[in-house]
Amino acid sequence: xxxxxxxxxxxxxxxxxxxxxxxxxxxxxxxxxxxxxxxxxxxxxxxxxxxxxxxxxxxxxxxxxxxxxxxxxxxxxxxxxxxxxxxxxxxxxxxxxxxxxxxxxxxxxxxxxxxxxxxxxxxxxxxxxxxxxxxxxxxxxxxxxxxxxxxxxxxxxxxxxxxxxxxxxxxxxxxxxxxxxxxxxxxxxxxxxxxxxxxxxxxxxxxxxxxxxxxxxxxxxxxxxxxxxxxxxxxxxxxxxxxxxxxxxxxxxxxxxxxxxxxxxxxxxxxxxxxxxxxxxxxxxxxxxxxxxxxxxxxxxxxxxxxxxxxxxxxxxxxxxxxxxxxxxxxxxxxxxxxxxxxxxxxxxxxxxxxxxxxxxxxxxxxxxxxxxxxxxxxxxxxxxxxxxxxxxxxxxxxxxxxxxxxxxxxxxxxxxxxxxxxxxxxxxxxxxxxxxxxxxxxxxxxxxxxxxxxxxxxxx
Numbered sequence: 001x002x003x004x005x006x007x008x009x010x011x012x013x014x015x016x017x018x019x020x021x022x023x024x025x026x027x028x029x030x031x032x033x034x035x036x037x038x039x040x041x042x043x044x045x046x047x048x049x050x051x052x053x054x055x056x057x058x059x060x061x062x063x064x065x066x067x068x069x070x071x072x073x074x075x076x077x078x079x080x081x082x083x084x085x086x087x088x089x090x091x092x093x094x095x096x097x098x099x100x101x102x103x104x105x106x107x108x109x110x111x112x113x114x115x116x117x118x119x120x121x122x123x124x125x126x127x128x129x130x131x132x133x134x135x136x137x138x139x140x141x142x143x144x145x146x147x148x149x150x151x152x153x154x155x156x157x158x159x160x161x162x163x164x165x166x167x168x169x170x171x172x173x174x175x176x177x178x179x180x181x182x183x184x185x186x187x188x189x190x191x192x193x194x195x196x197x198x199x200x201x202x203x204x205x206x207x208x209x210x211x212x213x214x215x216x217x218x219x220x221x222x223x224x225x226x227x228x229x230x231x232x233x234x235x236x237x238x239x240x241x242x243x244x245x246x247x248x249x250x251x252x253x254x255x256x257x258x259x260x261x262x263x264x265x266x267x268x269x270x271x272x273x274x275x276x277x278x279x280x281x282x283x284x285x286x287x288x289x290x291x292x293x294x295x296x297x298x299x300x301x302x303x304x305x306x307x308x309x310x311x312x313x314x315x316x317x318x319x320x321x322x323x324x325x326x327x328x329x330x331x332x333x334x335x336x337x338x339x340x341x342x343x344x345x346x347x348x349x350x351x352x353x354x355x356x357x358x359x360x361x362x363x364x365x366x367x368x369x370x371x372x373x374x375x376x377x378x379x380x381x382x383x384x385x386x387x388x389x390x391x392x393x394x395x396x397x398x399x400x401x402x403x404x405x406x407x408x409x410x411x412x413x414x415x416x417x418x419x420x421x422x423x424x425x426x427x428x429x430x431x432x433x434x435x436x437x438x439x440x441x442x443x444x445x446x447x448x449x450x451x452x453x454x455x456x457x458x459x460x461x
Contacts, residue, residue: 033074041066041454054442064089077114104129117168124160131155153188174205195227212246230266237261255280260299275299289314305330319344328360334400350380368401386419408438427453
């Protein structure tokens with residue numbers, strides 16, 4: 001599968017480059033906007049429990065080379081970019097279920113065009129990766145269906161979309177957009193990992209009676225389909241009005257009111273839900289940042305959750321600080337207090353970061369979940385060409401609804417030493433520890449050591 005996928009990506013990239021790039025070649029050269037980028041990184045690592053299992057630990061020795069190649073063409077009004085990459089690896093596992101050769105293929109393509117009062121954006125991407133790597137990186141922010149899951153397997157994520165804005169500064173303007181996201185799992189055993197497809201289309205019309213005031217009306221529809229146990233098929237339709245009003249130079253209000261209908265079909269039957277949703281933000285600029293009052297009301301098939309809070313952002317002499325506090329309540333779930341912190345402190349030879357984030361959301365199964373993440377990071381420059389970085393992360397999932405969500409905690413710790421060898425080459429030596437602690441079941445831990453050497457390049461023909 002990986003070999004066929006890689007040949008498809010390579011062939012597609014070649015065709016797209018051959019068809020599209022020449023049209024912009026002359027303009028790009030005149031503007032100095034043609035650039036070829038690439039990178040290669042060789043690595044070796046050992047993990048004493050690569051599948052993060054509490055009962056069937058499987059040690060892994062891995063040799064690999066990560067490669068990527070990209071092309072960017074820019075003119076004063078357009079930008080085209082394409083990038084392909086993947087990993088060539090040799091893997092040795094205790095169980096013998098190695099995956100050698102070309103793995104983790106990925107590719108992305110984007111195109112943007114600016115008009116006199118309009119903008120067009122096209123994008124597409126595909127990425128294949130190990131399930132555990134994606135869960136701990138949590139690149140989508142909403143990847144976990146329940147708690148942190150200990151599972152083997154592969155996930156392939158595909159995205160593409162198009163957006164057109166017109167009349168950006170005219171009295172009447174608008175926007176049209178469409179996006180699609182697909183998640184496909186293979187060789188997994190967890191029932192919480194299932195294939196999904198999500199399509200979203202939205203149309204917006206803007207009315208600007210004056211420069212400081214904008215009214216908008218919109219309609220949006222999202223279709224979600226999942227290959228889960230219930231065979232969920234859900235269509236969510238929203239339509240409403242909104243406004244953005246600059247009350248004075250330092251005070252801005254933005255708000256929307258909408259009517260939402262949710263039509264869900266499973267093997268258990270059909271459920272129809274509707275209600276009024278809203279969101280608003282009142283922001284006041286301050287000498288060293290801003291303060292905002294915000295709130296929203298969200299309708300799902302199971303409940304309606306309302307949130308109200310305040311957020312503060314400020315610049316500090318050696319960094320920045322942002323924090324918020326909110327109260328969230330629902331018809332069927334718990335009343336919860338939510339907080340966020342985003343702190344950066346720059347030192348003479350590095351920086352220190354603290355991040356706390358809590359969200360009360362409905363997951364893909366429309367179950368109410370409280371997600372908490374806490375991260376600490378510190379980097380220190382040892383010499384002009386070397387540094388060391390330490391990071392710690394903690395993630396927690398709690399059920400705040402009907403009790404159907406599997407609760408759990410995960411933690412990770414990493415220490416990485418980096419050194420610049422030449423202008424282009426660098427090497428790294430590091431350790432990463434992971435721990436998965438579900439509320440029901442045994443804990444699982446893993447320890448990984450790794451060393452890499454690599455370089456990146458950028459060429460302007």
